Amino acid sequence: MIDPVLRDIALWTAALVRQFPELTEELAPGRPGPAGHGPTAPRPDLDELVRAERQEALLLHKLHGLTGAGRGAAPIRLHVSDAIRDVTDGVVELEEAVRARLGLPRPGRAAVVERLRRVAALLGDVAQDPVLARHMRDELRRMARRCARALGDAESVVRVSGRCPWCDSVSLRAFPDRRAVLCVNPACVCTEEGCGCHDDPAYRHVWLEEGWPELAAAAGCGAEEFAAAMEEVPC
Incomplete structure (x- = not known):
């Protein structure tokens, strides 16, 4: 029988892998892609995109009291941007903490989804450390819930x-x-x-x-x- 904590880690990781790209689409919904070929696909380096657009939006808000417009003239949703930043930071910190706890070298740079997959690949080693496993579960669950709230999904009761x-x-x-x-x-x-x-x-x-x-x-x-x-x- 699979350990319930490990089961939850796998489930919440899968939820984040699915939800995080949806957040980037919600950041400025309806943004046209190149040459009018539909919405822009999520970019590999989401950190730089989010950082630049959030700074632009905050600057416009500070100077003019306006919500910033993306390159496709769609309003940037700051609560979504904040969720992306929170989850991005959380995934980076989680991967670094897990690898440090397991005595592994510090991970290289990667996009959020790739980092999540790298963490999931360590689940066999994590299973030997119940404290680390519970920490992973709690952090992944928190971040998945943050994504769900930003996407407007209601919490199950x-x-x-x-x-x-x-x-x-x-x-x-x-x-x-x-x-x-x-x-x-x-x-x-x-x-x-x-x-x-x-x-x-x-x-x-x-x-x-x-x-x-x-x-x-x-x-x-x-x-x-x-x-x-x-x-x-x-x-």
Whole structure:
């Protein structure tokens, strides 16, 4: 049986490989390609493109209060540009950290998708280091979620049975993207001193994977239900 952490790494890596090129298309949608042959294909060196266009857009915004226009006169979407920058930096840092942890030489320069494929190729070695594997999973999941938000994809939510141990309402929901169970009742307030629910209306109680058995016992349901709900993966 495949290790669930390694399975998630493979899934989130595949999601990022698919999503990241879509971000470059969303940066300035409808930009014409050379000689009117359709949209421009993603370029090999995305870093330079993003850096130049974001600087141009920020300069125009600072000087004139305007959103910058790309070469095809399509508005640059700064939230997409920020997501590209965040994911690009994150993938570079992740690859460097993984190779350093495994005692491998520092990686050469490459585009984001190529770096992701190089990291995926190290999965066999990563499997021997549970701490590194969990770090990879968490970072890849975070970046895939960032891509999904920038692309306008809604986060999946799965209803689960049982009652919240704090507010006793049937408000527990599984969020597969986060591998977490949350109480979505905005009126939920616990008895723990200093908890954010006492002074932050947006606060939601969160149970991560290691806390599911305890939550299941308190909620009157089975922890296996939470695990089953997390099987909803990016497609």
